[in-house]
Amino acid sequence: MNMPTLNFPARFCNTLLFLFVMAGAAMGRTDAQTAIPLPYSVRLPDGARLILRPEAITGRVSISLFVRIEPDAAPSLKAVGELVARALFYGNRDRTANGIITLATQTGGSYDVLHTPDYVAVTVVAPSSQLPEVAHLLSDCLKNADFAPIALDHARTEIVEERTRRYDDGLMRGYDAVCETLRPPASSEDALRRVTQAQAQDYFRRRYGPARTVIAVAGSFDAARVTTLFAAFLADYTRHTSPVAAAQANQTGEAVANAKQALTAYRVLAAPSTSAYALAATDAPAVTHPDYPAFVVLQNVLGGGHACRLFQQAREERGVGYKVGALYQADRADPLVAYLQWDATLKRNAADRQTRTDAKDIQLFLNSQLDGLLQNSLSEEELTRARNFAIGVEARRHERVRDRSFLLGWYEAMGLGYVFDADLPKRLAAVTRDDVLRVAKTYLATRAGVVLLPSR
C-alpha cells in the first residue's frame, strides 16, 4: 500500500493508518475466551514491520527493535558492523550520546543491545508512560545515527569491557574460545580502533533500512496509538537496502568444512583461576531450519536440567564437576556447547586410591556423551523428559515482558513469522526419537574442543 509522504495532511495519514490498524486487528487472531488480542502484525508505510502484543499488565512496556543483517566475512567489515550495532543508539544529529540509556535508567527501565551474525537487536523496557519518548528515540536513531567519534569511542569501550568481563570468567572464556573454533572469530581491538565515522555511516546506510526492520512491542500500551506513533516517527525512514539471504542451514558455515572430523584433541588454554573447564562445541541448525525443534530436544537430552545425561553421568555417577550441561543459544547463532567445570587439583576417590581428575579423562567423558547419541542410544523415557523439560523452559521464558517482545521480534526478523512463538511448544511436543537420533547424526559428528587449565 503506497502511503503519502510527510507533505500530505497528517490527519489523512493518521485516519488511513487507524483504519489499516483496525483492519489488521480484525484479521488477527483472538481468543474467544478473552478480550485481549493475540499478537498481530502491522506493516508500516515505510515497509518496517510492527508486531504488537498488548497485555493487561501494570505500567510497563518492552520494545524490541531488530535489524536483520548478514554475516560479515571480512574482518575489517566485521569490526565496522560490531561498532555500528553498538553505537547506533549513542547519539545522532539531534541528540547527545546515551539518550536512550539515560531515559531507560533514569526512569527505571532497562536497555540491552545484542549483535549477532544475523541481526542487531535493542530491547528497551520502560514505564508505559515513557513509550512515546522511547519510540521517538529509537526511530530517530534508526534514521539519523551519525556515529560521531565520541559515540564510537563509547561503543568501543563497552565492547572491550564486556569482553574483559567474559575473559575473566573461566566458563565464558572457554565458551568464546570454543565457539570461535567453529565460526569466524570476533573482531580484534585493533580492528575496532581503526573504524572511522565515514566507514560506520556507509555501513549503516547500506545495511539498515525499513525492509530489514522489525519492531516488536509487548506490555501495557494502546496498540493503535503505538502504530500511529511509529508510522509518524518512521515516515522518512526510506533507506533502500538489499534483501538479506536466508540464514544458513547450520550455524557454523565455512568452519564446518574445516572441522568435519570427530574430535581427537582439545586445544589447551590458560584458566583465569584455579578452576578447570572443558568444553566441546558441535555444529547446530539455525532457528529457521526444520531441524531446530528436534535439536532443542537433543540439547536437553544431553545437557538440559539435572536429569540430563551430562549431569547424571558426571555428578551423580562420578562425583565430578559442579557446572555441567549443554548450551544451545540459537538466538546468537552459537553452536551447541557441552561443558564441565571441575577442580583439577582435587584428589578424588577412585577404587582404592585417590587421584586427580585428569583433563584427558574429562575430554574422553565429553566425547563419550556426544558419541552415545550417535549410537542410537535414546530411551522413550529420556525423550519424554527432555521434551517436557524443553516445553517447560519455553513457558518460563515467557514470564518476562522483555523476553516476550524479544521472541516475537526475533522469529519475525528471521523470517519464521511471529506466530512461530506460539507454535514452538507444539513442534517440541511432536519431536520423535527418530528425529533426535537423526539430528544427532547430522550435527554432532562435527566438533571442536577446548580445555582451560590453571597454571601450576
Next chain:
Amino acid sequence: MGIAAPLWTALLTGMTVPTQAQENAPVTLANGLRVLSRERRATPLVAIDLWVRAGAREEAPDEAGSAHFLEHTLFKSTPTRRAGQADWDIENLGGTLNASTGPDYAHFYVTVATPNVSRALSILADVIQNALLPDAQVERERSVILDELAEHVADPAARVVDLLYAGAFPSRLYGRSPGGSPDAIRLRGRDTLAAFYRRTYQPTRCTLVLVGDLSAAQARQWAQETFGVWQPPARPQSNLPQPRISTRPDAPVPADAMVPAPSGTTDAVENPKPKTQNQDSPVRHQPVYAATPEAAVAAPVPLLPAQHITLAVPASRPALGVGLPAPPASAVRMTAAAMLVGEILGGLGRGGRLDVSALAHTDAQARFTPRHDDSLWIVTASVPRDSSGDRTNNTGTASKRRALVTGQAESNTAADTTQHTQEEQTRRLEAVLRNILARLGSSPPAPLEMQSAQRRLMARMDAETETNEGLAAAVGYADITGGDTPQALRQRIQQTTPADVRQFVTRYLLSQTGVTVILQTAAAGAGPGQ
C-alpha cells in the same frame, strides 16, 4: 503425563487478567509450617519456594559446612526415590528443582505449570522430609561441592564479599562463608549431616511460598496435603540454643504473647532478645519485641573491627571491597534507606554517582542484602584494565578517567603492575569512594536525584519480581530475615526522605572505617585480544 497441551494452549490464549499479585493472609498449618501465597494469573505457572531456617548460622563449630553439604545431599534419595529420581520427576513436569544456602536459610525452589503443582509439591515434600543421605552419595557429593568451591573462590567479587564478612564478624556466625570452606567440607561425615538435618529440618522452621496461578484456598489445600503430614520431633535433637524466630509484622500475634506489641508500630527492634521455644505449648511462632521506629534508630550500631585485608589471587585485575556496618532486615526504615543509598551511588551503568565519578569503568557497585542479624553495606570495584588502545585519541575520555583513578599516566602499559602499584591503585579507588560517601553525608541528595534513585530501585525490584519465582524468592527471603514484604518495601522506599538517607549515611557509613579488602593479582596476565 504430557504437559505440552495445557502449556501451549495457555501461551496461545495470552494474558487474561492484570498481573498484580494479590497478597493473601499467611497461614500456619497445625504442624507449625508457615504458608505464604500470592495470586497472580498472568501465566499458567506457579512458583514453589521452600525456605528452611537451616542456614550456615545454625551450624555448631564442628558442623561448619553442613548446611550447604546437606542442601546438596537431600536430593540424592528417599525410601521411594533413587538418586536422581526427584530431578527426573520434576523435569518430567517441565520444572527444574534448584536450591541454595545462605547464612540464614536453605532455599529450595521450582516453577511448574498449574496442573502439575500438587505433584511437584509432593516430590519436594518427599525430598525434604525423607532424605536418606546414603554414604556413597554423600562421598560423591563431597567432591562436587569441592568443585563448586573452586569455582566460587575463582570469582574475585565473591571472594571479596567472603573476606569482608570474615573480617567484619570474625567470631560470629556471619563470618563464615555459607558454602563452607574446603577443609570443613572434607571433614564433614554423614552422621554430622544427619544430625544437622534432624535438628533443623522441621516444619516449625519452614516457610512455604506459593506464587502464581492459584488461589489462597488452593495454596492452603496443596500445602496441607503434602507438607501437613510432616510431624515435628517431640524434643529438640541437640542442646544448642534455639534460634530466634521472628514473626512478620503483619502476622497475627497470639493473645498470650509474652511481649505485647505497642500499637501503631511497624518496625521490629534491631536486636530482639532471644526467646526459647516452649516445647509443651501449641506449636507457634513466638513474637519478637516490637519497638517504635525511634527506638529502633536509637539502638547501637554494631562496632566492626577496623581491618585491612590484602590477598594475592590469580586474577586479571586488582579488586577492592569496602564493608561498612548496616542495619538488620528488621530495621525496615534504615534498611530502605540503605538500599536507596546503594541506588544513589548506582554503578555498572545504572546511573548514579559512581557512574559519573572517577569510579566509572571500574565495575564499581554498591551491594546491600539485609540479613537477619548482622548486615554489611558493601562497595566493590576493580582497577580498570589498561588497554594499549588507551594511548590513542579515540579513547581520550576513558583513558583520562582511568588515569585519574589509577594515578597512572595515560601512556603506561600493562607491564607496570607491581604489587606496590596495585596497592596504590586500589587505595586511590578507596579514597574516591570515601570522598563520595562523605559528600553524601554532608548534604542530602537533591529531590530530583532522590526521585530518580527511588524510581530506579523500584523498577529494579519490579523486574526482579516479574517472574513468579522472583516474587516467591523476595517474599520468602523477607519472611526468613524479618524484613519488609516486597509490597511493604516498595511503599517504604517511596516514603524514604533525603533526611533518612543522610541519617543512614552518617550513622552507619561514616561512623566507622569498616573493613577493606584488596585482591592483588598474583600474576599480571594478558587480556583478551592480545
